[in-house]
Amino acid sequence: MHHPVAAEKFIQDTPRVNWHNKAVWYVREKRDKAAQDIPEWEQLRDYASAIKTDTISKLDKYLIEFEQRAIENGIKIHWAKDADTHNKIVHGILDTHQSRLVVKSKSMLTEECGLNPYLEAKGIEVVDTDLGERVIQFAKEDPSHIVMPAIHKKKEEIGELFYEHLETEKGNDDPNYLTEAARHHLRKKFLKADAAITGVNFAIAETGGFVVVTNEGNADMGVNLTPLHIASMGIEKIIPKAEHLGVFLRLLARSATGQPITTYTSHFHKPREGAQLHVVIVDNGRSRQLGQEDFRRSLHCIRCGACMNTCPVYRRSGGHSYGYSVPGPIGSILSPNMDPEKHASLPFASTLCGSCSAVCPVKIDVDKQLYKWRQVITEKGFAPNKKTLTIRLGKFAFSHPLTFRIFGSLSRKAGRIFPKKLLNTFFTKWTTGRDLPDLPKKSFRDWYLKNGIDSHD
Amino acid sequence: MVLIPMTDREQILNTIGANKPEEAQPFIMPTVQKEKGVTIEKQFIQMVGHVGGVCIRQHSKQISDMITVRYPHAKKIYSCTKEISSIGFNSENISNPIDLNGVDLAVLQGCFGVAENGAIWISEEEMMHRVLPYIAEHLVILLDHNSIVANMHDAYEQIDLTQVPYGTFISGPSKTADIEQTLVMGAQGPRSHMVILTD
Numbered sequence: 001m002h003h004p005v006a007a008e009k010f011i012q013d014t015p016r017v018n019w020h021n022k023a024v025w026y027v028r029e030k031r032d033k034a035a036q037d038i039p040e041w042e043q044l045r046d047y048a049s050a051i052k053t054d055t056i057s058k059l060d061k062y063l064i065e066f067e068q069r070a071i072e073n074g075i076k077i078h079w080a081k082d083a084d085t086h087n088k089i090v091h092g093i094l095d096t097h098q099s100r101l102v103v104k105s106k107s108m109l110t111e112e113c114g115l116n117p118y119l120e121a122k123g124i125e126v127v128d129t130d131l132g133e134r135v136i137q138f139a140k141e142d143p144s145h146i147v148m149p150a151i152h153k154k155k156e157e158i159g160e161l162f163y164e165h166l167e168t169e170k171g172n173d174d175p176n177y178l179t180e181a182a183r184h185h186l187r188k189k190f191l192k193a194d195a196a197i198t199g200v201n202f203a204i205a206e207t208g209g210f211v212v213v214t215n216e217g218n219a220d221m222g223v224n225l226t227p228l229h230i231a232s233m234g235i236e237k238i239i240p241k242a243e244h245l246g247v248f249l250r251l252l253a254r255s256a257t258g259q260p261i262t263t264y265t266s267h268f269h270k271p272r273e274g275a276q277l278h279v280v281i282v283d284n285g286r287s288r289q290l291g292q293e294d295f296r297r298s299l300h301c302i303r304c305g306a307c308m309n310t311c312p313v314y315r316r317s318g319g320h321s322y323g324y325s326v327p328g329p330i331g332s333i334l335s336p337n338m339d340p341e342k343h344a345s346l347p348f349a350s351t352l353c354g355s356c357s358a359v360c361p362v363k364i365d366v367d368k369q370l371y372k373w374r375q376v377i378t379e380k381g382f383a384p385n386k387k388t389l390t391i392r393l394g395k396f397a398f399s400h401p402l403t404f405r406i407f408g409s410l411s412r413k414a415g416r417i418f419p420k421k422l423l424n425t426f427f428t429k430w431t432t433g434r435d436l437p438d439l440p441k442k443s444f445r446d447w448y449l450k451n452g453i454d455s456h457d
Numbered sequence: 458m459v460l461i462p463m464t465d466r467e468q469i470l471n472t473i474g475a476n477k478p479e480e481a482q483p484f485i486m487p488t489v490q491k492e493k494g495v496t497i498e499k500q501f502i503q504m505v506g507h508v509g510g511v512c513i514r515q516h517s518k519q520i521s522d523m524i525t526v527r528y529p530h531a532k533k534i535y536s537c538t539k540e541i542s543s544i545g546f547n548s549e550n551i552s553n554p555i556d557l558n559g560v561d562l563a564v565l566q567g568c569f570g571v572a573e574n575g576a577i578w579i580s581e582e583e584m585m586h587r588v589l590p591y592i593a594e595h596l597v598i599l600l601d602h603n604s605i606v607a608n609m610h611d612a613y614e615q616i617d618l619t620q621v622p623y624g625t626f627i628s629g630p631s632k633t634a635d636i637e638q639t640l641v642m643g644a645q646g647p648r649s650h651m652v653i654l655t656d
């Protein structure tokens with residue numbers, strides 16, 4: 001999907017864009033406050049980065065260690081090289097257990113793999129149990145944010161969806177009322193379900209177990225009521241030691257929502273008595289990303305969403321405009337690895353302001369990678385045509401001083417003669433939702449030649 | 458000779474082996490300096506409030522009376538502590554965890570608390586049933602006031618995960634802000650969360 005085209009739909013409704021911008025920025029501010037409360041915050045980011053650097057440099061060793069310990073713990077381990085294999089494995093396990101109703105907690109990996117539609121096509125009912133995810137499941141949409149999947153939805157719209165699906169009162173959009181309705185609805189599903197699927201936030205090589213975090217308690221409710229727990233994890237979720245959890249858990253929730261920790265931080269090491277626990281380890285392009293020096297640090301990501309909340313483009317274009325399971329700055333450096341042609345426009349959906357890298361708890365150089373992807377994509381010939389053309393024109397003008405001057409003088413004249421509306425069409429997407437500044441009458445060069453260096457004009 | 462196709466496991470591990478960068482230094486966890494002058498008990502009490510719970514200090518002998526006063530409507534109380542007895546059903550009769558649906562109040566013994574975030578570590582041993590802390594309408598956790606640590610680094614020094622089949626940090630009641638950022642307690646699990654610090 002072409003980001004500017006997809007974003008155009010979203011930004012047509014200016015009050016909504018402003019509302020979205022504010023809602024997301026509010027979370028960024030909460031993050032700032034939480035980070036400032038920890039004097040050693042920057043130190044923790046350094047530790048987290050160092051742990052991840054070590055991890056990915058011995059990823060195979062740590063995965064094998066994890067597998068071995070997990071098996072000793074009674075966990076069944078599966079490996080999936082891609083999304084399709086992952087879905088087949090999960091379905092195979094469910095099938096063996098004759099599971100018909102599955103309760104699922106939030107997992108971006110299963111979104112990436114398209115697990116829900118796959119299972120549904122096989123006749124299995126999948127209920128997303130995170131409230132935000134249930135909302136978008138009712139709406140038949142994708143999450144627009146990795147931490148707050150329904151951040152783009154207004155409460156009136158959620159009220160309408162619940163009226164339709166849960167028979168709540170028409171027009172009642174009180175969040176307390178709606179949450180209560182969802183609680184009753186989901187509780188029934190939990191009690192009837194015969195399997196549970198979760199993601200994995202951290203898998204510990206040293207101990208052969210893993211950690212899942214939620215605020216609602218929906219992951220634990222599901223897995224602790226049903227006889228079968230399947231957890232899907234990307235290969236990059238590994239951390240070497242249990243003590244490293246101390247570092248990541250101090251960073252994760254604070255970066256994500258400004259909470260000091262999520263409500264529930266659960267550690268799974270052995271299946272419940274009488275139940276089964278399976279872990280599916282998924283590659284799906286990650287080991288390829290590992291081979292690219294410029295981009296491998298994207299595997300440090302702990303999916304906190306902070307880079308989205310701070311991104312001026314994300315806030316004003318919405319998560320759906322990215323057309324990838326992980327939107328925002330981090331999604332724009334992960335998606336080209338999956339398909340550089342399909343996602344060619346995403347690394348350009350950034351101002352390169354660097355705010356993403358400044359907030360990232362594991363110190364990923366997100367903005368630098370965006371910049372590098374632009375070069376790779378342009379070299380491959382996938383860059384949006386207009387961009388390539390303007391860049392070529394620009395290159396020519398900047399390297400030919402006379403052309404540059406003539407072009408400058410012409411554009412200033414044009415700025416005075418033609419209405420801005422007309423000029424804006426030349427700049428298309430950049431001026432959708434904003435305006436060109438007034439063009440000065442004379443160039444800086446003319447001004448400088450006349451006034452010289454001492455002028456205070 | 459028959460070529461055996463590589464398994465996904467082999468393929469993944471081989472690609473990682475070929476693509477991984479030069480081995481980095483293993484990370485040696487340094488001692489993280491603690492904030493000076495902070496009394497951890499006070500910080501813990503504050504943080505439990507901050508995350509939506511209530512934290513009070515109570516003599517062990519008075520806990521039972523206090524619970525009756527605070528939860529007058531609780532018909533089914535499932536207690537895993539010696540201070541409180543279960544009410545309303547026989548906990549030994551629970552064979553399927555779904556039978557715990559409808560528990561009004563669960564009372565658990567916490568292992569230790571964490572001052573920086575109000576979280577309390579509870580392992581499977583203290584829960585009886587893994588689903589109990591989530592399925593109950595309200596949750597009370599008893600905690601020895603001497604077992605509070607400063608931060609998550611200290612917390613992991615207390616736990617040997619190889620010995621805990623299942624364990625969780627709980628910080629406040631179940632909550633969500635998925636509807637227009639409005640914080641709502643009791644999203645799926647307990648609607649309220651009380652921590653009683655005991656002597």
Ligand code: SF4
Nearest residue numbers: 301302304305307360
């Ligand atoms: S890139 Fe960094 S800030 Fe963005 S989601 Fe990942 S960890 Fe969070």
